[in-house]
Amino acid sequence: MSTLAPRNVAVLGATGSIGASALDVIARHPDRYRASVLAAGCNVEALLTLCIAHRPDHAVIADDTLYARLRDGLSDAGLATQPHAGMEALDTLVAAPDCDVVVAAIVGAAGLSSTLAAARAGKRLLLANKESLVLAGELVTEAADAAGAEIIPIDSEHNAIFQCLRSRQAQAEVKRIVLTASGGPFRGRSRADLAQVTREQAVAHPKWSMGPKISVDSATLMNKGLELIEAHHLFGVGRERLDVLVHPQSLVHSLVEFVDGSTLAQLGLPDMRTSLAVGLGWPARIDSGVGGLDLLKHPRLEFEAPDTEAFPCLRLAWDAMAAGGTAPAVLNAANEVAVSAFLQGRIGFLSIPALVEDALAALPAAPADSLEVLLAADAQARQLTERNLAGHLSP
Incomplete structure (x- = not known):
């Protein structure tokens, strides 16, 4: 057992699926x-339940109106945990000297502020919030490099690449990075087949247990598009060295091809605890609670090209990455608004890529030389897409 004090970990998005996986791994190593x-x-009841189980020093609810309920709940449970509300409080806590590691698992652009705060403070940043890099990748990575922060990606695909490279930066000997995609619940369907799919069908992922927004992104293949942009920033590679393969078994999490013809791949069961254990323990390996991969039980590994005609979101992400500047911010913002409307039953599944394409066409890429410019593009894209929803509303 270690004689050092355990490292303090901030888990952002603690009530989500990645938060649950992170807390499971942390609980397996109380000495570390x-x-x-x-x-x-806004899920204050779930947050209170987690506080009772894990007894953190601080609990933060983003919704200010729920502060009193959090404060009273902690008091009623007899906990010494200090209550906080709002994103500014969270930014302060992740940057504090007594915070060692930050698990950034807040969904969407809402996670950008705390991700930047952790990067600027030089923390080990376990990054599961891909939207932060899509929206402001250069700013986040530059802040991390300047402060000596360690960014370890937690998405299974980027974590696989990280392991194959044994670092966050691709070197000159890397010829190609290939991200794998499960294909989601609608793999093999034509565009016409997708017109009537429901919310319930879209969130029923065949391999991974994820929140509704990420599940819909997986169903449209936008999730893979966002991951391409994320990989571009994480590993410093351009469009010409990035590729996607559909791999329905979800056992090969990504591949790296080198200039000598060698290809390295990371394989494992589809469980986020593996990536989180890598992030927490790196460069050491620690128990994740995930069993090993028995290939005799999985004798077939299949790969196919993605269908960008049926799933145009992947193509739109390629286009946004090629355009650069504010285009990825517009892509992400329009997608968040469209997915939210779909989950509310306001629009159909095929309206998601249509709304994103409209936003990219209406808001051409501009230079993204500051966070203010990127946030303005994000806001403009959201407003435009909200207005455009009227032309896509379901009967």
Whole structure:
């Protein structure tokens, strides 16, 4: 057992699926790690339950109106956990000297502020919030490099690449990075087949247990598009060295091809605890609670090209990455608005890529030389897409 004090870990998005996986791994190593900060968006009851189980120093609810309920709930449970509300409080806590590791798992652009705060403070940043890099990739990576922060990606695909490269930066000997995609619940369907799919069908992912927004992104293949942009920033590679293969078994999480003809791949069961254990323990390996991969039970590994005609979101992400500047921010913002409307039953599944394409056409890429410019593009794209919803509303 280690004689050092456990490292303090802030788990942002603690009530989501990645947060649950992170807390599971942390609980397996009480001598190494402790959950010192737990943060949630608006699910105060779930946050209170986690506080009782893990007894953090601080609990943060993003919704200011729920502060009193959080404070009173912590008091009623007899906990010494300090209550906080709002994103500014969260930014302060992740940048504090007593926070060692930050698990950034807040969904969407809402996670950007705390991700930047952790990067600027030089923390080990376990990054599951891909939207932060899509929206402001250069700013995040530059802040991390300047402060000496360690960014370890937690998405299974980027974590696989990280392991194959044994670092965050691709070197000159890397010829190609290939991200794998499960294909989602609608793999093999034509565009016409997708016109009537429901919310329930879209969130029923065949391999991964994820929140509704990410599940819909997987169904449209936008999730893979966002991951391409993320990989571009994480590993410093351009469009010509990035590719996607559909791999329905979800056992090969990504591949790296080198200039000598060698290809390295990382394989494992589809469980986020593996990536989180890599992030927490790196460069050491620690128990994740995930069993090993028995290839005799999985004798077939299949790969196919993605269908960008049926799933145009992937093509739109390629286009946004090629355009650069504010285009990825517009792509992400329009997609968040469209997916939210779909989950509310306001629009159909095929309206998601249509709305994103409209936003990219209406808001051409501009230079993205500051966070203010990117946030303005994000806001403009959201407003435009909200207005455009009227032309796509379901009967």
